Amino acid sequence: MNKPSPLDLIRQTARHALTAAETLLPEWLPNGTRKGREWVAPNLARGDRQAGSFGVSLDSGKWNDFADSSAHGGDLVSLLAYLRNCRQLEAAKEIDERLRLGLFDLTAADAQQLQERRLQTEQERMASALRAQQLLEEKHMGTAHQAAQLWTMAKPAERLHTYLLAKGLQPHQLRQLSHGRLLVPLCHDGRLVNLQTITPDGGKRFLSGGRVQGCYSPLGKISEGCRLYVCEGWATGATLHHNTGSPVVCAMNAGNLKPVAMAMRERYGETLELVIAGDDDRETLGNPGRVAANHAAHATDALVVFPDWPQGTPTDLSDFNDLYLWLSGQYRESRKP
Known part of the structure; x- marks a missing residue:
């Protein structure tokens, strides 16, 4: 044969x-x-x-x-x-x-060669991962430095800023650059690491190369045993802080709710009354805001709340700021072009 x-x-x-x-x-x-x-x-x-x-x-x-x-x-x-x-x-x-x-x-030589190749591949993979991590950390550090410079240059946000008026909110800690660009601070372990800019028409973007995952924008002072809300956007967080008086951390997007909630639980412990204030994306397939909020609550043994919509509320409303504007009669005005 x-x-x-x-x-x-x-x-x-x-x-x-x-x-x-x-x-x-x-x-x-x-x-x-x-x-x-x-x-x-x-x-x-x-x-x-x-x-x-x-x-x-x-x-x-x-x-x-x-x-x-x-x-x-x-x-x-x-x-x-x-x-x-x-x-x-x-x-x-x-x-x-x-x-x-x-x-x-x-043969024995084949086996040795295979073992050496696997070892070499693993060493190369680890070295490549280390280089990539180092480059990423350098980018994060550069962006954090840029964020600090912009934050220092900026002035306190104007109370009559178009975006704040549309959302029915006070500026709180926000700052403002030229052309009406609002600056929302993003922190990690209490340190400024990135900024979200918001234009007067509501356009949002982060500084390129900066950290976002696990980062948050704080509102109010967090103390031992307090109630702390974790939400998505800054406008939602400012609405919750204004109406409850409790501190809030804004995770900036649904996918970041769980990392931020876990960071808060780890930092402040089990005495913290953690509440995930989720978006209710009723018009989006699968309702990602509700799903992400429930996952974050489950992972951190937290409570979870969603907007309680009155009968007849338009289904394009999704977060607590939308609910606040609707109940105060400002919603239609805020949506005018």
Whole structure:
């Protein structure tokens, strides 16, 4: 009987690898997630920090990086060869050893070579992750410095600012630059790290390269055992602070509710009465504001509240500021162009 050729062995290995794809891919691409019948992950060969353009089919083994036209292949052997920067025969031998297929007559030298390659790959991955983290921290530091400079340059926000009038709010701690740009401070562990700018027409953006996740804009003084509200936007937080007198931290978006709530719980302990004040995105599929608020409350053993809409309230209202404006008769006025 003829001995299988290297190409035949590679093909056989690829078929076995596909049946074990859901075991192998998390090992090769540990920061990925399953989305439907695809494994989506950062491209470690390029040093990606976030998932996006790189995906692997769990049904066919085909893989592709839309951000790199040269990065694609038809099976998991070619994928491992790409990730390890080695020949497909060597990649097939590694899979053979991992799955104990016995397709190759692996010598002691083969086993040692495979071990050395895995070690080298892991060292390169760790070094790349460290470099990426260092670059990110440098960007964060630069943005924090820029935020401090802008905050010092700015003047206290005008009470008659167009955005504040539209929201029916006082400026509180906000500051203002030229052209009516409001500055909302974002803090981390009590330190200013970023700014959100708000234009008179309500346009919002953060400083480029700055921290957002886990950061918050505070309103009021937080003390031991107090009630603390965690909400999304600054206008919602200012509304809650005005109407309850309690301190508030604004997470700035739904996805940041949980990280901020966890940071508050860790910093102030179990005596803090934590309340997640969620948005009620009734017109958005899946109501992401309500879902995120419930997740944050569950993760931090917090209470959760949502706007209590009176009968006949328009469904495009979603947060506590919308409710405040509606109840005070200012809502329609605030929505005029």
